[in-house]
Amino acid sequence: ASYSNASASDVSTAIDAALAAKPAWESLPFADRAAIFLKAADLIAGKYRYEIMAATMLGQGKNAWQAEIDSAAELVDFLRFNVQFAEELYAQQPQHNSPGVWNRVEYRPLEGFVYAVTPFNFTAIAGNLPGAPALMGNVVVWKPSDSAIASNWLLYNILLEAGLPKNVIQFVPGNPEEVTKVVLEHKQLAALHYTGSTAVFRKLYGAIATGVAEGRYQGYPRIVGETGGKNFHLIHSSADIENAAIQTVRGAFEYQGQKCSATSRAYIPKSVWPQFKEKLVKETSALSLGVPTDHKNFVGPVIHAGSFNKLSGVIDAAQNDSELELLVGGKHDNSTGYFIHPTIYATTNPRHKLLSTELFGPILTVHVYDDTASPAEAYADVCKLIDSTSEYGLTGSVFAADRAAVRFAEDALRNSAGNFYINCKSTGAVVGQQPFGGARASGTNDKAGGMNFMSRFVSARSIKEEFSPTTKVEYPSNEV
Numbered sequence: 001a002s003y004s005n006a007s008a009s010d011v012s013t014a015i016d017a018a019l020a021a022k023p024a025w026e027s028l029p030f031a032d033r034a035a036i037f038l039k040a041a042d043l044i045a046g047k048y049r050y051e052i053m054a055a056t057m058l059g060q061g062k063n064a065w066q067a068e069i070d071s072a073a074e075l076v077d078f079l080r081f082n083v084q085f086a087e088e089l090y091a092q093q094p095q096h097n098s099p100g101v102w103n104r105v106e107y108r109p110l111e112g113f114v115y116a117v118t119p120f121n122f123t124a125i126a127g128n129l130p131g132a133p134a135l136m137g138n139v140v141v142w143k144p145s146d147s148a149i150a151s152n153w154l155l156y157n158i159l160l161e162a163g164l165p166k167n168v169i170q171f172v173p174g175n176p177e178e179v180t181k182v183v184l185e186h187k188q189l190a191a192l193h194y195t196g197s198t199a200v201f202r203k204l205y206g207a208i209a210t211g212v213a214e215g216r217y218q219g220y221p222r223i224v225g226e227t228g229g230k231n232f233h234l235i236h237s238s239a240d241i242e243n244a245a246i247q248t249v250r251g252a253f254e255y256q257g258q259k260c261s262a263t264s265r266a267y268i269p270k271s272v273w274p275q276f277k278e279k280l281v282k283e284t285s286a287l288s289l290g291v292p293t294d295h296k297n298f299v300g301p302v303i304h305a306g307s308f309n310k311l312s313g314v315i316d317a318a319q320n321d322s323e324l325e326l327l328v329g330g331k332h333d334n335s336t337g338y339f340i341h342p343t344i345y346a347t348t349n350p351r352h353k354l355l356s357t358e359l360f361g362p363i364l365t366v367h368v369y370d371d372t373a374s375p376a377e378a379y380a381d382v383c384k385l386i387d388s389t390s391e392y393g394l395t396g397s398v399f400a401a402d403r404a405a406v407r408f409a410e411d412a413l414r415n416s417a418g419n420f421y422i423n424c425k426s427t428g429a430v431v432g433q434q435p436f437g438g439a440r441a442s443g444t445n446d447k448a449g450g451m452n453f454m455s456r457f458v459s460a461r462s463i464k465e466e467f468s469p470t471t472k473v474e475y476p477s478n479e480v
Contacts, residue, residue: 003149006174011141011182014170018113018139019188021167026109026137030090034083037135040162041079044072048158055151056123057292061300064292066255071151074124077431078449082132084432085451089458100468107458109137111219112190114457115183116140117176117204119195120147120303121258127155128448129193130169133457138190140169143179147303180204184211191222191457195260198227198358198392198441224456226260226436226443228358229394231417231426232386233266234409236379236400237371241272243423244399245279251397251425252364253287253342256302260442261395261419261427264364265355267382269371277327277346280366284328284342291337301337302361308338311361314354315343323349327366356390379405383412390416394438395429397421418445 006014025033044052049072056062056071094103114133118126130142144152156171172179183189184207192208194201208221233248235241251263268276290297302308312332318324329343342362345354354365369385371378386396396417398409406422413420418438419429429436435450437443446453 003153003173006172006179008178008182011172011174011179014141014172015113015183015186015188017167018141018170021165022109022113022139025134025139025165025168028137030086030137033135033137034086036159036163037079037131038083040159040164041076043158043162044079044155045076048154052123052151052154052158055154059150060120060123060148061292061303062255063297063300064295067292071123074122074431075127075155078124078128079131081432081449082128082135082454085454086135088451089454094462100466102465102467104463104465106461106463107136107455108461110190110222110457110459112188112217112221113186114138114140114191114193115180115189116142116193117180117196118142118144118148118152120145121255121260122195123148123151123155125195125448126152129195131159132448132454133191133193134164134169136454136457138457139167140193141183142169142171143176143183144171144173146173149173176200180207184208185216187216187218189217189221190219191224193457194223194225194227196227201225201227201443222456224444224446224453226394226438226448227441228360228392229260229262229438229442230265230356230358230390230392231261231263231395232390232397233263233426234382234386234396234398234413235266235268235272235276236398236402236405236409237269237271237375238402238405239272239399240401240423241276242279245276246283247397247399247423247425248280248364249283249287249342251427252344253284253299253362254427256299256340257362257364258303258307258360259427261429261436262360263397263426264359265390266364266366267386268366268368269375269378270368271371271375273368280344281328284344287342289339289341299339299342299362301339303338305334305338307361308332308334308340311340311359311363314359314361314363315340318345318354323347323352324354324365329362350385351389358392379408380412383409387413387416391441392438393418393440394442395419395421395426397424397426399423415439418442418447 053067056067116129130140289299327344329341331341431449435447439445
């Protein structure tokens with residue numbers, strides 16, 4: 001897509017326009033705001049379904065299935081469920097009123113504007129980051145990813161067609177550092193809503209903290225962020241091996257591993273490794289790679305040259321790494337598009353950097369743990385290993401038929417994943433079913449797709465009203 005980058009002056013103008021639209025927007029009854037987003041959901045589900053899928057396929061390299069579950073299904077779910085979550089939040093009111101007293105809580109929009117920075121990999125997330133705060137009565141400056149402009153611009157225009165006043169959400173593509181610099185210097189920054197890399201989020205978090213310390217802002221900006229992950233599959237010897245292997249292939253290689261929840265490390269017991277390995281390699285080798293418009297292809301290109309160079313560099317370096325055994329893949333081709341073949345390494349080093357470093361691509365690293373002598377002890381040890389290897393805490397899965405093994409992992413890995421899956425892959429959270437988010441280096445764990453998430457974009461005001469006048473200054477205890 002062709003587009004223009006916003007200048008610093010453009011960003012300032014966008015902020016001013018958003019703030020000018022704020023009084024009318026926040027005073028609009030919730031039902032009227034909700035109607036706009038519900039209409040947008042209907043437009044996406046019907047009139048624009050194939051257009052937004054096509055934009056996601058061509059612009060972001062998703063196959064038809066991945067584009068459908070993202071830009072059509074999940075985006076519509078966010079728009080519809082957020083209305084329900086907002087209604088549930090507004091319904092949270094004081095449980096008791098003393099005689100002659102009426103207590104209530106008002107959930108006000110934040111004072112100022114929200115800065116939404118969206119990623120390339122999900123059109124649904126690109127809609128939710130500016131959409132959720134706007135639904136709650138906020139105005140938003142939206143910085144879309146340069147690698148998802150086509151689908152994001154279409155989405156923005158769908159919101160306008162649905163009735164969103166044009167200045168409520170400001171669509172501001174541009175150099176990330178230049179746009180952000182203007183935003184973070186503005187006194188009325190009320191919140192950052194971010195999905196992207198951990199390194200950038202930490203930098204933004206620190207810059208806002210500095211601004212708070214300097215008294216730059218009128219308040220304390222809310223920070224809501226979801227970043228990276230080094231997501232695991234833990235296989236127990238009692239697992240359904242075929243299911244575990246197939247789910248691992250899907251979790252690692254759907255959308256080229258470019259999901260923050262993608263499976264990028266797996267831990268397999270030695271007792272079942274031969275059969276697991278056979279199925280894992282067979283299924284991965286069978287994956288068809290090519291352009292997303294050819295529906296037979298499971299794997300498409302990675303997003304851009306920077307990603308290709310990083311991932312191909314990892315593959316090239318692995319050729320000289322004695323601690324890595326290539327099981328399948330290990331090829332890359334940028335002659336026409338940026339293609340990384342689905343690649344799996346096995347390592348004997350439980351602390352190998354490929355088990356801790358986020359790659360954001362179709363590369364899976366497997367460690368085989370020895371459970372032949374003492375299965376229970378080996379399983380406990382590998383849980384400790386998983387918990388301590390990575391700085392992230394986003395998603396993870398355990399595969400086991402033994403319920404005691406499931407329960408042990410669920411407890412031992414309680415801080416290792418904000419979304420924990422049992423006998424299913426580490427990807428695929430569904431709005432209204434599995435609220436999504438992780439802690440540690442993976443973000444603030446505010447759980448998109450739930451009521452708590454909506455509460456981050458309001459400022460509550462408690463109101464007490466008395467119906468009976470007070471006629472005396474003295475307390476009853478003074479009347480002795």
